[in-house]
Amino acid sequence: MATEVRVPTLGESVTEATVATWFKKPGDHVAVDEMLCELETDKVTVEVPSPVAGKLAEIVAPEGTTVGVDALLAQIADEGNAGPEEPTLKKGADAAPVQPDAAPVDVMVPTLGESVTEATVSTWFKKVGDPVAQDEMLCELETDKVSVEVPAPSAGILTEIVAPEGSTVQAAGKLAVIAGAAGAAPAKPSAPKVEAAAPKGGKDVEDAPSAKKLMAEHNLSRDGVSGTGRDGRIMKDDVQKALAAASAAPAPAASAAPRAPVPADDAAREERVKMTRLRQTIARRLKDAQNTAAMLTTYNEVDMSGIMELRNAYKDQFEKKHGVKMGFMSFFVKACCHALKEVPEVNAEIDGTDIIYKNYVHMGVAVGTPTGLVVPVVRDADQMGFAAIEKKIGELGLRARDGKLSMAEMQGGSFTISNGGVYGSLMSSPILNPPQSGILGMHKIQERPVVVKGQIVIRPMMYLALSYDHRIVDGKGAVTFLVRVKEALEDPRRLLMDI
Template identity: 50%
Template sequence: MAAAVESTEEEVVVPEVGESISEVVIGQWHKQEGDSVGRDEEIVELESEKATFEAPAPVAGVLRRILKQSGDTAQVGEVIALIERVPGGGGSAAPAASTPPAKSAPAKPPKAERAPAPKQPEPKQTGGAEPAVMPAAARLLAENDLDAGQVEATGPGGRLLKEDVLRHIAAPQRSTPPAPQKSAPPAPASKPAPAVTVRHTPVQNADAREERRPMTPLRRRIAARLVEAQKTAALLTTFNEADMSAIKQLRKEHGDAFEKRHGVRLGFMGFFVKAAVEALKSCPELNARIDGDELVYQNFYDIGIAIGIEGGLVVPVLRDADRLSFADIERSIEDFAGRARKGQLKVDEMMGGTFTISNGGIYGSLLSTPIVNPPQSGVLGMHTIQERPIALNGQVVIRPMMYLALTYDHRIVDGKGAVTFLKQIKQAIEEPARMLIEV
């Protein structure tokens, strides 16, 4: 008589998401132990050093055990959960309990099970819709007996951050008046105290004066890359400035028609991407990289665009930028920026890149020295546009000027090449028609 087929446990492992990513932080679990899951259903959020993504269930079944809780770190390939796969479940969602073995099957001793890992406390539900709660924020809510709906969420996509909860907790402390200071006993008449006015500043809870936060995977990656660039490359920065009058006039004359036709604004970045591509063609060493003892000259132009988000800086890449129109460039950058703030960029969209452009001007930066993104050999820094007096044809005139900075790897690029590159950027920006006729 044939024995009944027993259900088996399938491992949920951290998938490979990029050749340079070795670990992730466990985010929010969308399913809890005992919940049914369908094949390829997204069950947990994973935060890597470059992006946030979802991990799917490898099979349909029941989520029996969560081995890694929200906030834990896991290596790529590590098991983070176990799913009980029910025979005959196929690819659809499984029932909440496994099918018992047939009566005719020989009895087997029960399998000893480990105690399930403690579940992550969940914020209490309120009447209205609650924001998505990040793991650290969920822990603080549970520790302070708070509902997520009571706290104002300021994170990207309406997420509730740890900072939001801390701000909410600290608010009553700020509004509570400090306790009155006890007066000191009067000094003896024989030794009068000197007339010194002492101002007592009320000290709040010592814990509120200092806060420790674990570095996010993105921030750790940024720190490592910056240190790597400083240690491995011979970085040098050269500067110039560009008169933005011609581009501003072009945008004024054709901006409305451009937006009406293409559905996107005509920004400054399109001009700088086009100018950078033309300058890279003339100075190929700035589009090269070092590989061992060899210089690799790249005959394609994948331009990274630095975008600031709440957790740090991400650099999605415009592939084959030399083949893109102004509208293609502006649409791509707008799409990158929108998805970056929502944490929806894909890892492969931030891989590679032969040259980077960073615009610190949107934050008001007048001048800075950007850092090269290894293994690239150059990065162009844009800055804020400021009206300044300049000498032009023997006259002092007021023009909208922008400082430009080029940081380059001196192991690959000589000073002459760097200065020539930046000068060509300046000429292309001040005379945009040069980019159209390729001179």
């Protein structure tokens, strides 16, 4: 008896992942909960454990394959039923026998994500009459948020394409029909057959229509573009990258495609590395924030003497009682929660022509990891005490650095704090984390001469920066928020008395 290994839930609005690494190969023995493979989404890395003990009989989705939620990854056989001694990777339609008497099966539009009701059929990977294996990718849909690949719900013959490329389909709409092998003569197609291009590798792969159009418009050869899609398929983003690399070069000698010969010693010292999906998402989201929001930054500075004295006086007792060290971040979280009550528009977001005010504070805390910046969320931070905040931030920070954060732990934030001071930053303008309307930037604590009651004294000072969306937050509100944060930090007793 074989046990199926399937793609786990990837998180809200995430519908696909790429198989990054297999830790086991066919024929290997596996234990319960032993890690089988690692999946990459545009936000997190997900490890897939073995649901049972046995022998890995078959790998259905090899490394580099794009898979949807609940797609079949592998088969694990009992020790006494492990299949052939030299199992091979399942690839294409030949790997899955077609049930001869299977009834026709409709291929429907999958769930597209929250608030997404329609999609456009971008590309068909198969044409009418082609055999397909269960979970083999049939077509790709594009929404305004994500691209969704549609797997075959069963093995058989693709007898009809109901929604050709370019069609707009509704959620749960019908895309195609798959019939069993018996009577598998192709039905008359309701749409023209999709003819595959002949790519470099010799395997029939259809490039994205938008990519082909863009290459034609710019007279760009396919050989000059590296495809990152399934089976080397060229996506629109690949073409844009190639064009950007060419236009960014100061001279033809440094252009991306084609490149003129460079000195051997220079070429040996260059390294070209493909951006991870996480880095691509970070780049896209940050640029979208700049393009969408009317972003403005206001600055202030805070004397950290009060917090440092309070921390030094109680840190040992605090750690002894709560089992966690007293850091600065809990003070900043509490100060921001306090200020957000007075200036609620900084804790709100724009949705079309509406403003959504949040009667809670889900505090995002930006964390740098080896693979990029992530923002785990401390939920209902306004209802938490100092110790609970420190524990939660510590837990989320550790999970972020280990790549163990779930999608749920990074969604739903209403405001964000980013601490560039841990890297030595003295001043910066943080970028908004959409759809939020505010982000506070912390910086390095530095002793500076300041005037206090007519006297020049040396104090530990920190610059604060609030970036905000000027479409919803006026200058008065932004300055008021930052002043309230400054007041609370300079006199922490105000937090206890809620003033």
